[in-house]
Amino acid sequence: MDKSTCFHCGDPCDSTIIKYNEKTFCCNGCKTVYEIFSENDLTCYYDLQAAPGAVPKEIQGKYDFLGQENIIEKLTEFNDGNTQIVTLYIPHIHCSSCIWILENGNKLNPGITASQVNFGKKTVRVTYNTEKTSLKEVVLLLSSIGYEPYISLDDFKTGKEHINRSLIYKLGIAGFAFGNVMFLSFPEYFEVGEFWLEQYKHLFRWLMFSFSLPVVFYSAQDYFISAYKGLRAKILNIDVPIALGITVLFVRSTAEIIFDLGSGFFDSLTGLVFFLLLGKFFQQKTYSFLSFERDYKSYFPIAVTKISSEEGETPIQVYEIKKGDRLLIRNEELIPVDGILINGKARIDYSFVTGESETVSKKSGDKLFAGGKQTAGIMEMEAIKSVEQSYLTQLWSNDVFSKNKEDAFKTLTNKISKQFTIAVLSIAVIATTFWLFVDTSKAMNVFTAVLIIACPCAIALSAPFTFGNLLRIFGKQKFYVKNASVIEQLAAINTIIFDKTGTITSNKQSTATYEGETLSNSEEILLKNTLRGSNHPLSRTLYNILEENNIITLNHFEEHLGKGIEASHNNENIKIGSASFVGSTETSVLNTAVHISTNNTYKGKYTFYNSYRKGLAKLFNKLKKHYDLVILSGDNEGELDNLKKLLPTKTKLIFNQKPNDKLEYIKYHQTEGAKVLMIGDGLNDAGALAQSNVGIALSENVNVFSPACDAILDASKFNQLYNYIKASKSAIKIIKWSFVLSFIYNIIGLYFAVTGQLAPVVAAILMPLSSISIVVFTTIATNILGRKLK
Known part of the structure; x- marks a missing residue:
């Protein structure tokens, strides 16, 4: 039987070939995945990349433990009974097809309401309705289509921090091959006639060819993939000239040894990839350091009110919250940590977390989840874990809740890189054509050197760094x-x-005077407790000005944005806000004032004397x-x-x-x-x-x-x-200056490349050095900028 490859996973079908819909599959698992995608109109998965799937494994009974409530509670980051959210680590995520199919999980299972892939961390965050599906069914579905999650029961985590070492492996292989190819090239470099005998010449050339194979098809694969995806999307990205240069060197070198025209450029080829990856490794390390610094330092400067018997109500930074702390959550405030409701009425809006705007009522003893927003006045809760800043950052950065303003905003890099790539390709073609007529031996070197030396990596790095x-x-x-x-x-x-x-x-320094009927003791208590539940600046100012009163639990609390607040306790009602909101006919606009009415009777107003910042x-x-x-x-x-x-x-x-x-x-x-x-x-x-x-x-x-x-x-x-x-604005100037430096470097480099004075391997060494110099320049310049801010 003729050998073929599987349409789904790309593996060779050695012993078994299964035919279905005029397509070949290596096993029933791959065929089943294709059938699932076909039935759900998801075969676009294969259009994004050829054979992107993985062979699904036999998992019968493997995930039965996901039916236990205590384990579900540990694994999910949100669970209100109807909606659960879990982040799963999927080792097999590797391409755009993976992202596409995982983010279309709702078409495979209607119970999945949303799924978001983090390609860098190889995770997918799945939101699902527990009435329609379960965690076990979600995991079985992912496994059945070749995306089995890694779940560790040792620490109840749905994914470990796996370090992606693929770049290190690629760099190691490229370095090993480069060293050996250089060693095998020495006889020709030094023209050692006694040693470079006819019988060894061909052997050494084919050995160099062998060493170049893993370099081109493994170490350099990211450049080819990126260039291919860019071209398919009709975008000339920065990897197109690099991939073209590597291809030209490899094809030319292979042709030379096949037709015995020479030893080729395998030394330049392997050296090029090695130095490209070395520069990439340095850039990755530097940028991950910057990202770590930001992740670690960028705490939200928001505070929450902590209640303690010694100090009363005191504001603390959210990252100071510890397990067991008692917290006061006012109207419209975010719940910063998971906790238990102690007292007060709670109607929680979890739209920041789930995307669903319907509020959920909670009673004393119920669990509350971080990211929910209180909408029914004041409540007290006990924290059951410390705050996770990464979780708050995730809420803030969630694309579901942003308008993606940057979609309509073209960045500097996007404006320049396309034109730059076109210019480089044009120069390479013109220079090569010229040398084909003048000196054909230099044409290939010139073409490759131009593509490498003028690589716009430095331009691409300016803005991110x-x-x-x-x-x-x-x-x-x-x-x-x-x-x-x-x-x-x-x-x-x-x-x-x-x-x-x-x-x-500034709320802290403002003062207020009261004009009107004297408030009774019960009215003062109701006023103070109503203000206690609001986060409006005037409410906070007035709350701080008034004397301490007994804490009571309000029967009703409602805040009308832009108008005022109303609340009730037993048979007393109160309205606090604008004159029209409380029912006053006063039209004076001499000062900012907060008006008060109780039981539909106007009482008076607090006039504020603002203190500006x-x-x-x-x-x-x-x-x-x-x-x-x-x-x-x-x-x-x-x-x-x-x-x-x-x-x-x-x-x-x-x-x-x-x-x-x-x-x-x-x-x-x-x-x-x-x-x-x-x-x-x-x-x-x-x-x-x-x-x-x-x-x-x-x-x-x-x-x-x-x-x-x-x-x-x-x-x-x-x-x-x-x-x-x-x-x-200064940051934009720094980027523009780095562009200028990059252009100067490119002009000088192009001069030597076009005139045939620059070997491809030298260009490969200079290119990452130029990128590193840009990184150093931008980092030093922004640090100087930072010192000026102090």
């Missing part, structure tokens, strides 16, 4: 940026919009020279005169803006060409933060989490805002 290092530096300066794209967009803004209350005003006037004067400045406030015009005195002229001051008004204002000005930076407190401003080109949430000891924001700024660093924007 500059922005990566700046992300780390910003984190140390308490400015927490979501990703590198935000820095580039921050450098491009021309309009800055500020919320007023809680953004340019330190350095506000100086900051605005710096910003006004370069940007259009706007204050969008939900308050009345009471502070208009004070702001006019404090802020530079031509600063737009707009009051009585509801959350949706702010969003529409930003949207309109964006259509007029404005690149908007919005700065708010993250509570009422979520829509405006999401609509803006860059949204910054200001944090001041409150656990208000907004996935809409692109950055979080610690309130103590508010007066440094101009310096952060300036640093972003």
Whole structure:
């Protein structure tokens, strides 16, 4: 029987060939996977890459233990009874087909609501409905299509931190082959006639050919795969000229030894791949260090209120939470850790975690999961584990909750790399054509040297290393940026919009006076406890000003964004907010005020005397020279005169803006060409933060989490805002300077390559050195930038 290869996995069908739909399979397992994909209209899996699958293993009974509740509880990161989320480590993930099929798991099992692949870590995060499927069924499904997860029962983890050593293996093989090929080439280098006999010449050449095979087909495979995927997507990426150069060297060298024309360029070929991988290894190590620094340092600067018998209610940073701590969670606050509800009414919005916006009611003793948001007033909970910053980061960066602003934003690298690659290929073809007519012996060397020396790796590295290092530096300066794209967009803004209350005003230093009927003791207690459940800046200020009162559990609590809050206890009702919200007819707008009514009877108001943040006037004067400045406030015009005195002229001051008004204002000005930076407190401003080109949430000891924001700024660093924007602009200049350095290097290198004075192996040594020099330049430059921020 003729030998063939399996359509699904690519393995040779030596002993058994199974035919189905005019396709060949090596076993029934591969055939079954193909049938599953066909029945569910998922055969596009094979269009992305030929034979991408793995042979499914026999797993009958292997995962029966996943039916036990205690094990499910340990393995899942979220489990509210209806929805479970688990992150599984899948060792077989290796290509775009794998990502595509794993993220289309809902078509294979309707119980799976979402699945997201982390290609670098080889994990898939699966969200599924427990009424339609189970963890065991999810794992069996993945195993049946060749993606069996690794589950360790020793530590109840769904994946270990496996170190990917493939680059080290490829580098080792390339280095071994390079050394041996150089050794076998010595006789010809030195023209040792006595030794380089006819009988050994062919042997040595075929040995060099043998050593080059694993280098080309294993060590260099990533370049070919990347180039192929780029070309298939009609993109000329930076690996196209490298793959072309390696192919030309290998084909030319093979042809020379077959037709006995010479010994070929196997020394240059193996040396090229070795030095390319060496440069790649260095880059990977450096960038992983930068990523580690950011992962370790970039804690969210949000706080949660800890309740203790000794100190009462004190705000602590979320990463200081320990198992057993009692935490106070206010309305609209994020639950930072898994815990148990102690008292209070809880209606939890888990949309940040599951994507489902329907709230879930919880009672005392129920388990609460990190990432949920309390929407029914105040509650107390006990932490059952410490906070996992990586989990909070995952919530913040989850694509489900972002608008992917960067999709409409072309990066510097994207603008340049395509044109650069076209130019390099054109120069290579023209120079080679010239040498074919002048000196054919140099033509191949010139072609290969041009492709290698002009590789735009240095250009591709400029932005990641500059922005990566700046992300780390910003984190140390308490400015927490979501990703590198935000820095580039921050450098491009021309309009800055500020919320007023809680953004340019400081809650800690504001004062208030009361005008109206004296409140009874029960009304004061109800007022204090209602304010205790709210995170609005005015609520927090007033709560801190009022005297301590008994803590009571409210029967009802509701917050109306942009209007006020209402609550009830026993037979007493209270409304706190704007005059119209509580039923007052007062029209005075002299000062910011919070009005109060109880049992539908107007009582009075607290008038606030705002304390503006330190350095506000100086900051605005710096910003006004370069940007259009706007204050969008939900308050009345009471502070208009004070702001006019404090802020530079031509600063737009707009009051009585509801959350949706702010969003529409930003949207309109964006259509007029404005690149908007919005700065708010993250509570009422979520829509405006999401609509803006860059949204910054200001944090001041409150656990208000907004996935809409692109950055979080610690309130103590508010007066440094101009310096952060300036640093972003400087980062763009650093990248442009690194581009200039790279172009200078390329022009010089191209001169020697085009004139035939540069051997491919020398070009291979110079290329990673140029990349390393760019990395060193950008790192030093951004570190100097960081020192200036201090």
